[in-house]
Amino acid sequence: MFKLTKRRLLSAATFAAASLAIPASFAQDSGAKDKVKAAFVYVGPVGDFGWTYAHDEARKCMVEQLGDKVETTFVENVAEGPDSERVIRQLAQDGADIVFTTSFGFMNPTIKVAKQFPDVKFEHATGYQTGSDNMSLYNAKFYQGRAVLGTIAGKMSESGKAGYIASFPIPEVVMGINAFTLAAKKVNPDFETQVVWVNSWYDPAKEADAANALLSQGADVITQHTDSPAPLQAAEKAGAIAFGQASDMSSFAPNAHMTAIVDDWCPYYVKRVEAVLDGSWEADNVWLGMADGEVVMSPFSDKMPEDVKEAAQKVYDDTKAGTYEVFTGPITDQSGEVRVPEGETLSEEDLLKMDWYVEGVKS
Template sequence: MKFTSLLVGGALALGMATGAMAQDDKAKVGFIYVGPIGDGGYTFEHDQARKAVVEKFGDKVETTYVESVPEGPDAERVMTQMALNGADLIFATSFGFMDATVNTAKKFPDVKFEHATGYKTAPNLAIYNARFYEGRAIQGLIAGEMTESNIVGYIGSYPIPEVIRGMNSAFIHARKVNPDVQFKIVWAYTWFDPAKEADAAKVLIEQGADVILQHTDSTAPLAAAEAAGNVIGFGQASDMGEYADGPRVTSIIDNWAPYYIERVNAVIDGTWETSDTWAGIGDGMVEIGEITDRVPAEVKAEALELKDKIASGEYHPYTGPLNKQDGTPWLAEGEIADDQTLLGMDFFVEGITAEMPK
């Protein structure tokens, strides 16, 4: 899936763009963030992409952002204020902003909205997401190969499909290379809270985990791994390269910049339309950071081979045979999970012993 340029490219080529902004008008673009821009992870990468928009369009664009916005009614207040202040396009960058984005889009039909990781659309509301689970497969392979205790700890934010997909993908690929590996899961019930994230990592390390995976946004789990001395971890959403000489062996990097540039350009050209984008490693929206020398050469080679197969479409991380946690068959030999099932994933795969939160 190649971003929305596949949808609008033909119209642009034929000169059919309508409703383009006047040359002397600036496109006003707002960004609403769930965490601080200095989180070193998820929000940091969204803001790097915002800066890429400014660099690309210069004085043709004016961007604003509000950071650390709680998911819920306050998000609607922030987006409403952006719209009242003349925003042409608003990016809402967290799953929990979904209903607030839908409500605000209804109130301002002439404003374009984009919501990250959600599933509700409207004529003036598009959705976009990254196939993070592709990167989790690579992390799982490395974790399974490198654990000595056979215990991998996983810090989850919230038990939503996006997070569950990542856990399952990591586990599947850890088990492929190490049938004895176990996953222990701690739910932090936050996207960004360094103290909670650090506590979760410490609990997992105390339970024997010598590899820590996370779907939370701060570098605190890596700091806890570093303090433990014999534990490895991974950068989440951003490279978190400050730990590359210590516990961080590689990372999943969210590269939002090409998508943001494309969608802002569509507003400027008058070609913006609602869409549903879900892109991964092959499209460049999910990147794998440098794999450090702490990873044995043969394991690094396996990880890069897996990355290349996922990127080319030769391999899908959810390929059967796979069973659900209770042992009931899910995917037959060679069968690939459909996107609809993945988008609504609310179950663990066989082998994960943790209970799914209610």
């Protein structure tokens, strides 16, 4: 369905089916180690302040926690395809004990290299397929944070219109757009989300142009599923509110930035490297969220009214406690069809193949 690229899916249905087909864990015999060499492969620059920045901050956090028990290295700006396979193989050849490949487009290269180096552990972010028992999968439920953002947008927007700068129309992004819109409509039933696709994960110029276009069309809230601070800066100039992506971006837009979804990969990286250290590492396939501490929110802006802070905090707390799920019905799509009946909740399988938009999304 979609061309293979960063965090993209060949087929939403294939993703869901394959995810369910992967066993929960594969035991792998491994002796304990005194020190682990961990390597990271990044699709973007560590200074993007988004996706790659969050992964690298987690790497540094892991080093702080594990000290001299771990030695790390990373390669940034790795293009997907042959280049990534070469980089992954070189890291394995150079003695890495575990290699984290942090972009969807690294999936097939990781599978290929993992088969060639059975004594090295491989961890792939956001993929759906493995090929050997020395390769693991990990992902985060970013959509849970989108519900917090939507709650804030619904309560603070005066126009009732938000602009959403989106990367690619894949389930990860679609479910984020829908979660944001559903949460906003719980506050304001007439709320609308206008989506602009930039077909890139990191392109500051395109992102800024998209934000300015949305603002000129009446949006007074800007949110994004792209990685640069450019949309925030556009919102700052226009006097609108906005949200960071993957990390706290408040320094770029101190007036506009209300909060951000923070991708906190550190606990996962610490856990997985510790498992290599003590010899307990097993391949796994996990999709972690707020309850696991992997999806968190940056501090709420002082410019948010107290009632907005309370509403946003409640969504966060209830999601973390498992008592709130944004994809609970009734949910109607753009055509007016009821997709989720009242009282029912979409399954993870259905979320992972989501290819439709809720009422209120203008795409």
